[in-house]
Amino acid sequence: xxxxxxLARPRRRALFVDRDGTLNPxxxxxxxxxxxxxxxxxxxxxxxxxxxxxxxxxxxxxSGVERGFYTEADVARIHARLNDRLARSGGRIDAFxxxxxxxxxxxxxxxxGTELFERAATDLExxxxxxxxxxxxxxxxxxxxxxxxxxxxxRWPGHDAEVAAEFRARGIVPDVRAxxxxxxxxxxxxxx
Ligand SMILES: [Mg+2]
Ligand SMILES: [Zn+2]
Numbered sequence: 001x002x003x004x005x006x007l008a009r010p011r012r013r014a015l016f017v018d019r020d021g022t023l024n025p026x027x028x029x030x031x032x033x034x035x036x037x038x039x040x041x042x043x044x045x046x047x048x049x050x051x052x053x054x055x056x057x058x059x060x061x062x063s064g065v066e067r068g069f070y071t072e073a074d075v076a077r078i079h080a081r082l083n084d085r086l087a088r089s090g091g092r093i094d095a096f097x098x099x100x101x102x103x104x105x106x107x108x109x110x111x112x113g114t115e116l117f118e119r120a121a122t123d124l125e126x127x128x129x130x131x132x133x134x135x136x137x138x139x140x141x142x143x144x145x146x147x148x149x150x151x152x153x154x155r156w157p158g159h160d161a162e163v164a165a166e167f168r169a170r171g172i173v174p175d176v177r178a179x180x181x182x183x184x185x186x187x188x189x190x191x192x
Pocket of ligand 1: 021113
C-alpha cells in the first residue's frame with residue numbers, strides 16, 4: 001500500500017509592522033488608549049497586504065511596562081483600540097507581540113532582537129525570509145535584516161535627519177523608503 005506523503009502546508013508571508021511612529025504618532029509611553037490616533041491611510045495599506053495574502057503582525061517595544069509607566073492591561077487596551085480604528089478602513093492586525101522589558105534587561109525580545117518575530121513565525125506558520133518589516137527606526141530594519149527579511153522605512157516629515165543618521169551609523173540601507181505607510185506597503189508588494 002502506498003501512503004501519500006503529507007503535503008506541507010505553505011507558510012504565509014507576513015508584513016511585520018512597528019507600532020509607535022509607524023502606525024500612530026509616537027506619544028512616548030502612551031498609557032491611555034483614548035489618546036491613540038492612527039496616521040492617515042494605515043488601515044487601507046494593511047488591507048492591501050491582506051488582499052495579497054500576507055498576514056499582518058505588529059511587533060513593538062514597550063519598555064514602559066517594566067519601567068512602571070503603564071501595565072500589560074493598558075497595552076492590551078491600546079491594541080484593541082488600534083484594531084477598532086483599523087477596522088473602519090478595512091484593515092486589521094492579525095497578532096500583536098510586544099517586549100515589556102527595559103533595554104538594560106538584556107532580553108532577546110526587544111527589537112532589534114528577533115525573538116518576537118520567531119515566536120510569531122511559529123504561532124502563525126509564517127515564512128520569515130519572504131516576509132517584510134515596516135518601521136520608522138533603524139532597530140526595526142536591523143531586526144528584519146537579521147532574519148533575512150525585506151525592510152521598509154517610513155519617513156515622516158521632520159524625522160529624517162535623525163533617522164538617516166541612525167541608519168548610516170548601523171550601515172543599513174532599507175529596501176524601501178516611503179513617506180507613508182500606504183506608499184511603503186505598495187512598494188513592498190510590488191517587489192513580489
Ligand atoms: Mg517606532
Ligand atoms: Zn524583552
